[in-house]
């Protein structure tokens with residue numbers, strides 16, 4: 001069970017099958033460092049690791065425990081790329097900046113798998129490829145364009161025929177799919193714990209149960225306050241994504257936290273498990289309200305999708321995910337479902353992650369729009385580059401200033417309306 005979380009979303013498969021967590025005691029007393037990091041998910045841990053490896057004195061302050069939030073709860077799907085396709089990114093940001101964003105996001109999956117191998121992290125990582133099955137003729141055309149644009153840049157993507165799609169998924173619900181061989185899947189909480197362990201070994205300090213409750217500028221330094229003490233740092237990295245609180249005023253209004261939920265079976269009997277995603281791929285389909293599914297290393301089936309804000313709505317949607325699973329894979333009809341959990345992803349208005357300078361010598365990276373396994377890891381590294389002296393213009397991702405979303409107070413009704421509208425449009429495109 002995820003500690004300090006509401007019951008409806010706390011029964012996590014990843015928590016139940018986690019490796020032992022490294023010791024991260026709460027901050028006690030006053031300390032001094034080069035770079036302080038707020039938040040211990042993939043972003044903060046990747047930044048801490050890369051900075052500690054450069055010999056910087058780093059302190060991570062995490063409100064709960066490393067990997068407690070989205071990083072320890074997600075689908076573990078390593079999906080390269082951004083929401084928009086490479087040509088669009090280069091048109092929108094220009095050939096130079098856009099080209100760097102395409103290269104960074106396209107290489108993000110490989111970066112994760114290389115890091116896991118280099119650090120020998122035990123997290124069941126498999127670079128089997130990521131499958132995006134299409135749900136309509138319109139989405140097939142979109143996905144074909146995606147494949148064509150990435151292939152032009154030398155990336156290993158291709159379209160799968162109906163038969164190949166059925167073979168790799170183990171079901172015939174989709175007429176075609178794209179496979180991106182740069183992607184794959186992993187055990188997300190064990191990946192986060194492995195990053196934390198590696199950062200500690202490299203010399204970083206990580207403090208759990210150490211929520212930052214206030215900060216102030218003292219000369220050219222920041223002073224961060226927690227219940228147990230203070231941290232004085234020349235630079236601060238804010239890595240709080242969908243769990244961003246009101247600590248730094250404009251930040252909260254730059255992302256909309258959306259609940260994503262998952263349900264999972266217990267270990268499936270071998271004869272059932274081998275019929276579903278028989279080669280260990282993970283898939284997330286092309287719907288606006290997408291379904292994402294995979295098996296874990298032991299052969300449990302996991303299905304994820306959009307959640308709700310209320311417990312009643314969450315329970316209803318968890319049942320809808322179990323029903324959708326049985327529609328895809330009728331062999332799951334009588335299988336018991338053992339786990340159900342969820343967390344917040346952070347959406348941005350423009351669907352791009354933001355690397356924001358939120359105050360002097362204080363940078364935030366957030367808004368992965370549901371693609372944080374790969375992107376949070378690489379943007380953690382980009383923040384480490386910035387904190388260790390790389391000029392803004394030389395970074396692999398553009399630095400912006402926080403842009404609060406207009407009418408932020410309307411976000412929940414706006415999300416509900418968008419969900420309803422997206423469901424309706426998905427239903428028209430069968």
Ligand SMILES: Cc1cc2nc3c(=O)[nH]c(=O)nc-3n(C[C@H](O)[C@H](O)[C@H](O)COP(=O)(O)OP(=O)(O)OC[C@H]3O[C@@H](n4cnc5c(N)ncnc54)[C@H](O)[C@@H]3O)c2cc1C
Pocket residue numbers: 038039040041042043044061062063064065067068069070071072073074075076077078079210211212213239240241242243244245247260261262292304341342343344345346365366368369370371372373374375376
């Ligand atoms: C159910 C679910 C499924 C998902 N599936 C996928 C997937 O399959 N593939 C994919 O690529 N992405 C997926 N995502 C998204 C991905 O998990 C996130 O984008 C990524 O984990 C973000 O990492 P992060 O480190 O930025 O934030 P988080 O992991 O959310 O960490 C933020 C941390 O900040 C801490 N914090 C907040 N405020 C403070 C404070 N004041 N002081 C100290 N600490 C603070 C929080 O406690 C938290 O631990 C999914 C997300 C969810 C919830």
